[in-house]
Amino acid sequence: MKKWIVPCMIFTLLACAAARAEKAPALWLNEPAPGFTLESADGKKISLNQFKGKNPVIIAFWHPQMDVSIQQLKELDKVLKDKAFKDVKALAVTFGKEVKDRDAARDAFKKAGLDFPLLLEKRTDASSTPVEYLVSYLPAFFIIDKKGNLAAPPVSLITEKINGKSFSAFLKDALAGKKVNACDFAPEPRTDEPYKKLFAMIGKPAPDFSATDTSGVKQSLAYYKGKRNVLLIFFYPGCGHCRRELPQLHNYNEKWAAKQGVQLLAVNIDGSDAAQTEAVKFFKLFEMKFPLINQGKNAINEKYGVNSVPTLFLIDKKGIVRNVFIGEFAMPGDVLRCLAGKMK
Numbered sequence: 001m002k003k004w005i006v007p008c009m010i011f012t013l014l015a016c017a018a019a020r021a022e023k024a025p026a027l028w029l030n031e032p033a034p035g036f037t038l039e040s041a042d043g044k045k046i047s048l049n050q051f052k053g054k055n056p057v058i059i060a061f062w063h064p065q066m067d068v069s070i071q072q073l074k075e076l077d078k079v080l081k082d083k084a085f086k087d088v089k090a091l092a093v094t095f096g097k098e099v100k101d102r103d104a105a106r107d108a109f110k111k112a113g114l115d116f117p118l119l120l121e122k123r124t125d126a127s128s129t130p131v132e133y134l135v136s137y138l139p140a141f142f143i144i145d146k147k148g149n150l151a152a153p154p155v156s157l158i159t160e161k162i163n164g165k166s167f168s169a170f171l172k173d174a175l176a177g178k179k180v181n182a183c184d185f186a187p188e189p190r191t192d193e194p195y196k197k198l199f200a201m202i203g204k205p206a207p208d209f210s211a212t213d214t215s216g217v218k219q220s221l222a223y224y225k226g227k228r229n230v231l232l233i234f235f236y237p238g239c240g241h242c243r244r245e246l247p248q249l250h251n252y253n254e255k256w257a258a259k260q261g262v263q264l265l266a267v268n269i270d271g272s273d274a275a276q277t278e279a280v281k282f283f284k285l286f287e288m289k290f291p292l293i294n295q296g297k298n299a300i301n302e303k304y305g306v307n308s309v310p311t312l313f314l315i316d317k318k319g320i321v322r323n324v325f326i327g328e329f330a331m332p333g334d335v336l337r338c339l340a341g342k343m344k
Contacts, residue, residue, distance in 0.1 A: 024247030024286050027134050029180045029334045033059075033142065033150045034132040038093065041106050041118040051089055052148040056174050058090045062139040064101075064108035068157075069139040073114055075158040076141065079168055080116075088171065089116070096120020136244055136328060141167070145174045153185050153330045182334035183342075187325055197305050198324050206232070206315045207303040211267075213291040214280055219265060225319045228263040229343050231336065232313040234306045236270055237278040241328035242310045249312075250288045252333035257290075260340040261317075264290035269309060271296040316343050 027034070037047040051057050060076060062069035073092060080088055092114070095101040102120055109118050133142060137156055145151040151174035158167045163184050173180075189199035210220045224230050233249060235242035246266070253264050266288075268279045276294045283292050295301065304313065314323040314336070323339055325332070 024250050025132050025134055026251045027132070027150065027248075027331070029150050029153065029182055029331060031150060032148050033144045035148075036132075038119040038121055039096070041102070041109070041120060044117075046091065046117055046119060048091075048144070049148070051144075053146065055087050055089045056146050056151070056171070057144040058088060058171075059133070059142045059144065060090060060092045060139060061133065061135050061141075062092060062094050064094060064104040066138060070108055070112050072139045072141070072156075072158050074112055077114055077116070079158060079171070082168070084175070085168075085171060088175075091117050091119055093119045093121055097122045134244070134248065134330075136241070136330075143170055143174050145177065147177075150180075152180055153182075153334075182331060182338040185331060186323065186335050186339060187327075187329045189324070190326060194305070194307065195326055198311070198326060201304075201313075201321045202324060204321055205319050206230075206313060206321045208319075209295075209298060209300045209303060211293045211295055211298050211300060213293050214276075214283075215291070217291065219291055219293055221315070221319065224263055224317075226317055228261050229317055229322075229340060230313075230315040231257075231262055231264045231340075232304075232315060233264065233266040234269055234301050234304070234311045235266060235279075235309045237268065237275055237282050239309050243282065245310050245328050245332055246282075246288065247286045248331075248333050249336075250286055250290075252336050253288070253290050256333070256337045256340070260337070260343075262336075262340050265293060266290060267293045267295055267300050269295060269301045269306065271298075314339060314343075 033048065035048050037045055040046050048057065058076065060073060062073060076090060079085065080090060094105045096105065105118060105120065133140070133154070135154065140154040140156060141158065142150065142154055143152040152170040155162065155167055155170070189202070190196060206221055208221045210218065213219050221230060231249070233246070235246060249264060257264060268276055271294060279292060301307070308326065310328060312325040313321055316322050322343060329335070
């Protein structure tokens with residue numbers, strides 16, 4: 001699925017949110033969605049909580065200067081005209097700190113003939129930002145069920161299917177109170193070069209390695225064999241996608257890893273002292289507690305054929321690669337929780 005990435009903006013927001021909250025943003029399927037209260041274009045205060053127990057809600061994060069945002073909002077409008085969705089409310093959230101932002105949003109909405117509430121997010125208002133919804137691309141549509149729980153991963157295109165399922169089908173499931181199966185949203189293996197070589201490792205023994213983490217502890221894959229499953233994370237501290245995804249993996253580590261017998265190991269693919277210093281700072285910022293490995297001259301990433309980050313390998317207790325994840329993907333904590341739950 002094609003995505004319109006806005007890494008610089010979201011990276012900045014994530015850094016600010018981290019400094020403010022001193023913890024990683026958390027978002028879990030089938031659990032309460034982050035609440036917010038924002039001002040609409042006509043000056044009304046609208047809170048997500050006001051719909052709880054009454055209406056399912058679709059939250060649409062969009063940008064007035066992106067044609068695809070307007071196109072997909074129009075598609076959403078078409079979907080909501082179905083009588084089956086008469087009780088569903090839609091909230092369109094965009095930037096509103098500057099007058100020019102507010103004017104652009106109003107003009108785009110009017111030109112498109114859209115009539116659901118237009119909410120203007122202000123960066124000085126900490127009650128809600130896209131960061132709390134872990135938005136890494138625009139547009140992004142979230143379905144919140146009547147109970148206020150997140151009922152689907154973010155969808156970028158209303159017109160496209162995810163694993164054969166349409167947006168309308170997700171919405172119907174939410175109305176029926178069905179829970180989301182996160183395993184259905186695990187990224188599919190890629191067949192393009194050079195990535196298909198990494199996916200070809202699935203079902204085969206993972207290469208062993210030996211290196212020291214920042215606590216001075218020697219880490220090796222062989223040590224965990226027969227004891228724990230391993231999530232091996234390749235990243236680089238200057239990678240915006242990594243800086244969004246790792247805090248979510250931290251949430252998984254805090255909430256589920258021990259229960260599921262999964263050990264997280266992060267490998268900084270840049271062996272330089274400067275890069276390792278930045279990696280340590282980043283880990284401290286989010287209080288990430290799983291081992292941080294500086295591969296130095298060990299070139300662990302070369303053993304795994306990794307040349308882009310973030311790249312993750314889920315390895316079972318027998319040392320066999322069970323899943324490979326290349327690049328940032330939606331709801332990684334949920335996907336890992338589901339997949340690891342099936343591993344013995």
